[in-house]
Amino acid sequence: MEKYVKMMTNQLENKSNDWKEQRTVKESDMYRFLHSLKGTAGTIGLTAVQEQAEIKEASFDETGNTRLKESEWKPLLSDLQEALKEDNRDMKQPPQQNSGEVTNKIPEVEIETMPMVLMIHQDMAFVTTFKDDLERHGFQVMIAVTIEKGMELLDHLEPELLILDFTMLDKIELTAFTQLKDRTLRELIPLVAVSDNLNDDRRKTAYDLGVQDVMEKTMNLNVWRTYIQNRIEFRRVMQNRTTIDELTGAFNRNKMEHELSKLHEGLHQNQIERYTVSMLSLDHLHLINQEYGYMAGDDVLKGFVERFKQIKHKKDVIGRYRGEFAILFPDTTEKEAIDRIEHFRKTFCETNLPSEIAQIKPTFSAGVVEVNDVNEHQKRMVERAEQALNLARKRGGNITLKSADATSEAQMKDVVTLIIVDDDRVVREMLTHHFTRRKSISGRPIAVKSYTDGLSFVEGDWYEKGNQYVVLLDGIMPKMDGIEALQNVRNTYGEENIVISMLTGRKGEGEVARALTLGADDYMIKPFNVKEVAIRLDRLFERLNRI
Numbered sequence: 001m002e003k004y005v006k007m008m009t010n011q012l013e014n015k016s017n018d019w020k021e022q023r024t025v026k027e028s029d030m031y032r033f034l035h036s037l038k039g040t041a042g043t044i045g046l047t048a049v050q051e052q053a054e055i056k057e058a059s060f061d062e063t064g065n066t067r068l069k070e071s072e073w074k075p076l077l078s079d080l081q082e083a084l085k086e087d088n089r090d091m092k093q094p095p096q097q098n099s100g101e102v103t104n105k106i107p108e109v110e111i112e113t114m115p116m117v118l119m120i121h122q123d124m125a126f127v128t129t130f131k132d133d134l135e136r137h138g139f140q141v142m143i144a145v146t147i148e149k150g151m152e153l154l155d156h157l158e159p160e161l162l163i164l165d166f167t168m169l170d171k172i173e174l175t176a177f178t179q180l181k182d183r184t185l186r187e188l189i190p191l192v193a194v195s196d197n198l199n200d201d202r203r204k205t206a207y208d209l210g211v212q213d214v215m216e217k218t219m220n221l222n223v224w225r226t227y228i229q230n231r232i233e234f235r236r237v238m239q240n241r242t243t244i245d246e247l248t249g250a251f252n253r254n255k256m257e258h259e260l261s262k263l264h265e266g267l268h269q270n271q272i273e274r275y276t277v278s279m280l281s282l283d284h285l286h287l288i289n290q291e292y293g294y295m296a297g298d299d300v301l302k303g304f305v306e307r308f309k310q311i312k313h314k315k316d317v318i319g320r321y322r323g324e325f326a327i328l329f330p331d332t333t334e335k336e337a338i339d340r341i342e343h344f345r346k347t348f349c350e351t352n353l354p355s356e357i358a359q360i361k362p363t364f365s366a367g368v369v370e371v372n373d374v375n376e377h378q379k380r381m382v383e384r385a386e387q388a389l390n391l392a393r394k395r396g397g398n399i400t401l402k403s404a405d406a407t408s409e410a411q412m413k414d415v416v417t418l419i420i421v422d423d424d425r426v427v428r429e430m431l432t433h434h435f436t437r438r439k440s441i442s443g444r445p446i447a448v449k450s451y452t453d454g455l456s457f458v459e460g461d462w463y464e465k466g467n468q469y470v471v472l473l474d475g476i477m478p479k480m481d482g483i484e485a486l487q488n489v490r491n492t493y494g495e496e497n498i499v500i501s502m503l504t505g506r507k508g509e510g511e512v513a514r515a516l517t518l519g520a521d522d523y524m525i526k527p528f529n530v531k532e533v534a535i536r537l538d539r540l541f542e543r544l545n546r547i
Contacts, residue, residue, distance in 0.1 A: 005088060007426050008046065012084065016077050025073050027064030031057060032476050036424045037080070039505040041087075042527020043427060048083035048090075050527065056080075062476075114539065115139045115232050118159035120150035120168065121194075124512045126217050128525065133221045139228070140539050145516045147176050151294060152286065154183055156323045160232045166195035166214070169206060179294050181210040186246040188238050190231040247298060248305040251319030256326055259317050263330055264378045267371065274372040276329040276337035279321070279385040283363045283397035292360070300362050307348050313340070324389070326382070334370035334402060341366050341400050365392035369403035394466045416441055416541070417467060420450040421457045421485065422474040422503065427526075428452070431472065434530045441470060441534075442542045454480030458488045468497045470541055472533070473520075475504040475511055483515060490519035499541055503528075 015033065019025050034057040041049035056076055117134060121127050122145050131141040142157055144150035147168065154162065162184055169177070184191045193206045196217040206214045215227070243255035251259065263275045282300060289297040304325070308318050317328040329337040349361060367388025371381050384403040392401045418435055422428045428450050435441075435448050451457040454477050463469070471489070475482040482502055489498065502515045502523040512523050522540050524533060 005044070005046070005084075007429070008040070008044070008049070009081075009084060011425065012077060012081055016074075019073055019077075020070065024067040024069055027060050027066040027068060028062060030068060030073065030076075031060040031062045031064065032478070034060065035062075035476055035505055036474075039503075039526025040424045040426045043430065043530070046084065046087040048086040049080060052080055052083040115161075115229070116157060116159045117141045117161050117163065117228060118144070118150065118153055118157065119163045120144045120147060121163065121165040122168070122513060123165060123217075126194075128512065130221070130224070132525070134225065134228070135536070137225055139225075142522070143516055145513050147172050147180065149516075151176075151180060151183070152289075154180070154189075155286075155289075158187075158323060159189060160235055161190045161192065161228055164191065164193050164211070166193045166198075166202070166206065169193065169209060169211075177209060183294075185210075188235050188242075190235060192231075245320045248301050248320065249309075250305045250325065251317060253319065253321050256317070256319035256321050256328070259319070259328055260378050260382070263328060264371070264374070266330075268374045272331040274331065274333060274370055276332045276334050276368055276370045277381050277385045278327040278329070278337060278341060278366050278368040278400075279382065279389040280325040280327065280341075280364050280366045281389055281393065283365055283393070288360060288362075296360070300360065304348065304362070304364070308344055311344055311347055316340070321382070322386075324386075326385075334368055337368050337370070338400055338402070341368070345398075345400075363398035365389055365397045366400040367392055367403065368400060415467075416444045416446050417462065417469045418446045418448045418537075419457070419462060419469060419471045420448070421454060421471065421477070421482070422450075423453050423477040424474070425452075427474075427503075430530055431533065434534065438534060442538045444468075444541075446470075453477045454482060454485030454488075458485050458492075463493055466497070469499065470537060471498065471500045472524075472537075473500055473502050475502055475515070483511070483518065486515060486518050486520055495519060501537070501540060 034053045038050055038053035038057060041047075041053060056079070115138070117139055119127055119131070119141060121143065127143055131143065134141050142153055142159070144153055150162075153159070164180075181191060183189075190212050191210070192213045192215055193211045194215050194217050195202065198214065198216060203214045213231075215224075219227075239252070239254050243251055245252045260277070263272070266272045267275065282304060285297055285300065288300060305318060308327070312318070313329075315330045317330075319326055327337075327341075329340070332340075345364065348364065367385045367390070369381055369384045369388065371378075388401045388403045388405060391405065392399050395401075418441065420428055420431045420435075422431075432448050432450050435446060438446075440446055449460075449462055451460060454473075456479075457473075458480065473482045473485060477485075480488075482504075486500060486502070489500070500520050500522075502512070502520045503526060504511055504515070504523055505526040515523060522536070524536060
């Protein structure tokens with residue numbers, strides 16, 4: 001940490017020398033400097049500097065054109081340097097004994113068991129407070145600021161509870177809300193509307209529309225957490241009592257895991273010599289949803305299962321799994337399973353869809369793995385099939401690949417590129433140092449790159465089609481700020497294979513909503529703990545990598 005304190009000391013001295021040469025400082029530049037300093041100081045534990053920067057930041061306008069004379073900016077820098085000395089003295093004091101107070105760290109919960117909450121909400125003051133609290137207690141929270149984005153995340157992320165902004169009930173088209181409600185009912189996902197202005201009429205309106213609960217925003221966060229945990233536990237109990245995916249008629253995930261365990265036990269008892277697992281995904285389903293609507297996408301999903309049931313062998317089993325399809329082939333070699341899948345591919349292309357979408361010619365990608373070793377963990381077998389599926393999609397889709405195909409290529413192409421874009425050298429170097437030593441995100445090896453501003457990032461040669469990227473993008477930077485860089489990346493490269501998390505110091509303001517609307521997947525508020533950033537990225541990448 002001493003290294004970063006020294007860097008900040010040099011940063012303040014360099015800034016003083018730069019400004020002396022300029023003679024005057026533009027107000028907007030002063031705001032950006034203080035805003036960045038506030039977040040950086042908090043991140044490395046310099047509380048006195050953080051407090052001073054926050055107080056002084058409030059005196060300036062982000063877009064102000066006033067020129068500050070040396071007599072105005074010099075005392076300000078002097079106060080910051082004194083605050084830095086104070087922090088330096090405090091850091092040299094021996095650490096106090098732990099008083100027993102529980103620290104507010106993000107727990108390292110296994111992603112598979114972590115409760116997922118989806119919020120479709122536009123009140124960022126509520127959202128940021130709520131999200132921060134839940135994530136510090138072992139939940140994961142994903143946010144959409146539009147119904148359309150919410151529907152997309154609902155399809156892929158398997159949330160266990162959905163929180164909807166009550167004010168959106170007044171704006172949303174009835175058809176769109178009906179689709180949202182039907183989806184939550186099929187998946188047994190509690191749909192909760194929240195408002196800070198409730199009365200009996202508004203409650204009745206929500207219940208008439210099909211919302212399960214209507215809650216006050218202002219409810220105590222401790223009560224909120226208990227309520228959410230209660231609803232999720234009830235959902236899990238109900239899921240364990242059902243076996244069928246209501247939309248498609250395939251088995252649900254709970255039943256598929258049970259069937260997989262039975263097969264593995266049969267292998268252990270020498271009742272079968274092998275079995276094969278296949279993970280399958282409809283190609284470009286999200287484009288079908290966008291072009292023709294979610295009902296069209298549902299028809300394609302139902303047609304997929306119906307056609308497979310018509311041609312499958314008696315003991316073959318199909319089910320929904322992690323937003324995709326899984327097929328279990330008992331006592332079947334990998335080659336035999338691939339032959340059946342290719343036969344299915346030919347017949348599926350001939351599926352008769354409703355007349356309004358008859359022009360769609362759906363295809364699918366598949367990954368397969370044969371299991372003949374009882375010591376292989378069944379969860380790992382599914383992951384290997386998923387790895388082959390992901391490679392099939394990267395190669396353009398409409399093909400079937402074996403796990404062995406993916407394994408050899410994965411050694412070369414499994415690396416995720418982490419890009420850190422921040423004009424603050426301290427933050428940039430801290431994050432780069434931490435992730436270079438950590439070497440992975442969500443179990444995937446990483447290569448770390450960094451850029452000093454948005455312009456150098458968007459003009460850089462970092463992108464290669466088919467590779468995967470995680471971008472930590474600062475909101476306020478010179479030359480090109482984070483929002484403009486975000487728009488540029490999404491317009492140029494789209495959303496596939498690029499996960500973007502904004503770094504912001506603006507808690508509760510419209511900047512977060514704007515970033516999410518323009519394509520950011522998540523955000524983190526400065527100051528942050530670097531280890532917590534890593535945990536959040538693990539969770540975010542694991543979830544979004546399935547889309």
